[in-house]
Amino acid sequence: MNRAYCIVGGGISGLVAAYRIRLAVGDDATITVFDPADRLGGILRTERLGGQPIDIGAEAFVVRRPEMPALLAELGLTGRQISTTGVRPTIYSQGRIHPLPPDTVNGIPTSAASVTGLVDAATIAEMTAEPRRRLQWQPGADPAVGAVVADRFGEQxxxxxxxxxxxxxYAGSAATIGIRSAAPTVAAALDAGATSLTDAARRALPTSSRGPVFGAIEGGYEVLLGELVRRSRLLWVQTAIEHIAADGAGWVLRDDEGSHRRADAVVVAVPAPRLGGLIGDVAPRAAAxxxxxxxxxxxxxxxxxxxGTPLPPRSGVLVASGERLHTKAITLSTRKWGARGDAELLRMSFGRFGDDLAHVTSDxxxxxxxxTDLETVxxxxxxxxxxxxxxxLDAMPQYGPGHGEVAAEFRAGLPPGLAIAGNYIDGIGVPACAAGADRAAAAVVAATARR
Known part of the structure; x- marks a missing residue:
């Protein structure tokens, strides 16, 4: 029987799901991806700048997670994986550049010494005394990471x-992200009985820091996207799906021109704000x-x-809160990944949760x-x-306190044959998106196999 699988959204989650479905069902299926964009890939987007490829969405992946190295090997692209040059990032704070503190867990220090020079003497004293202060922690709790760190180490x-x-x-802040998302290993150490935040952060450090933390793809993410599309043998329909309805054991998808398409199973891989209108009728709990x-x-x-522009031998600059800069981060791309042409390439990011800068500011x-910011820094x-x-726009989900409960609601509210994948469920990075797409593809293949 020739099954019809439809995937709503052509970002990395949708394309990995299409690839996994094809591997599972073979040639005896039609796989259609619906996405109205000018190209597939979503937030993975490779452009040409100064004659060189540059990723202007996500640019790197964490190599300590297994998903991306494994996927690249599976696709015959291991030789295209590149590592950073080894130069370190910095932090811009109090009007000057500081070395990135060593031995932190997503910015949570493991000692007062690691942030000497970045914070004042009173904060150093507070951190030094922190292991002797009584810790109140409820196992399973998920407060904002900023609240925990401010209480134990101070606001600076x-x-x-x-x-x-x-x-x-996340384009967010410590006030908007739960500790189980920002630093899950620290939360786990607190659950396991760590006696202080210092103790928990030390327990959470990787046992080995050897080797690069980040990897990328020579030629940009378009190399990976192209191979996923080729191997999936998918049909790309350049239109937006606006509504999904049940149709017996399958589904009917209505696009933005009013056309209807039938599917035996559907993977929805669009940003969270679009989910309500798509699945509200068939999965109200997940939509909520x-x-x-x-x-x-x-x-x-x-x-x-x-x-030859005199940029420092650093991978970039992260900007502390409250600084008089417009940018929140500067990536010195040719310093970070190595020069591959005559020009110096860099990226600057603007916009944080709660502002509309990205919507209203002109190019x-x-x-x-x-x-101006480059001159200042x-x-x-x-x-x-x-x-x-x-x-x-509206592409950066905030993993707020209790996000794990929200993810559980997603899964509990989905009927068989309908799966969801994206950066708003189990992690915002590319490896987490790939892992979520694997689960979504397995779920819809299993559902159709039972019919």
Whole structure:
């Protein structure tokens, strides 16, 4: 029987799901991906800047998680995996650049010594005394990570160490992200009986820090996306699906032109704000869970500077809270990944949870801010030879306190044959999206096999 599998959303989650379905069912199925964008890939987007490829959405993956190295090996792309050059990132705080504190867990320090120079003497004293203070912790709790760190280490550690990390990952802050999402190993150590936050952070450090933390793909993520599309043998329909309804044992999808398409199973891989209108009738519990996830928007400005521009030998700069800069992070791409052309490439990120900067600020204004911020941070007057701007609107979910309960609501509220995948369930990074897509594909294949 020729089954019809439909995937709503052509980002990395949707494309990995399509690939996994194809592997599971073979040639005897039609796999259709619906996405109205100008290209597949969602927040993975490779552009050309100064004659070189550059990723202007997600740019890297954590290599200590197994999903991406395994997927690249499976696709014959291991040789395209690249590592960072080994140069370190920095933090811009109090009007100057500081080394990124060593031995932290997503910005949570393991000792007062690690943040010496970044915070004041009173904060150092508070951190030094922290292991002797009585810790009140409820196993299973998921407070905002900022509340925990501020209580044990002080507000300066939140603003100057934790916030810069979380702003880069989530476009949020320590006040908007739960500790089980921001630092799950720290939360697990607290559950297991750690006697202080210092003790928990030390227990949570990786047992080995050897080897690179981040990897990327030579030629950009478009290399991976192209191979997933090729192997999936999918049909891409460049339209948006607006509603999903039950149809006997299967489903009917209505697109934005009023056409209807039937499917035996569906994987929905669109941003959380779109879920309600799509699945509200067939999975109201999951749709309600989606409505509980706030989202942020961000704009990425990528810039090519003339070769020889005196940028520091660092991978980039994370910006502490409260600084008089517009950017929240600067990635010195050619320093981080190695030079592959004459120009110096860099990326600057703008926009945090709670603001509308990415929606309303013009490209010209973003470029003006970028030039000013580069002069403030590095003391150089940038003279770009090429500039790109891309906006990621409502694309950054906030993993707030209790997010695990929201994820459980998603799964409990889905009928057989309908699965959900995306960066708002089990992790915002590419490896987590790939893992979630694997689960979604397995669920819909299993559901159709039972019919």
């Amino acid at each position: 550690v939140v603003a100057r160490s934790v916030d810069p990390m979380l702003s880069g990952v 869970a989606a409505a509980r996830i706030p989202v942020a928007s961000a704009a990425v400005l990528a810039m090519a500077l003339p070769g 010209a204004q973003l470029q003006s801010w970028a030039v 590095f003391g150089i007057r940038a003279d770009p030879v090429d500039v790109l701007v891309h906006r990621w």
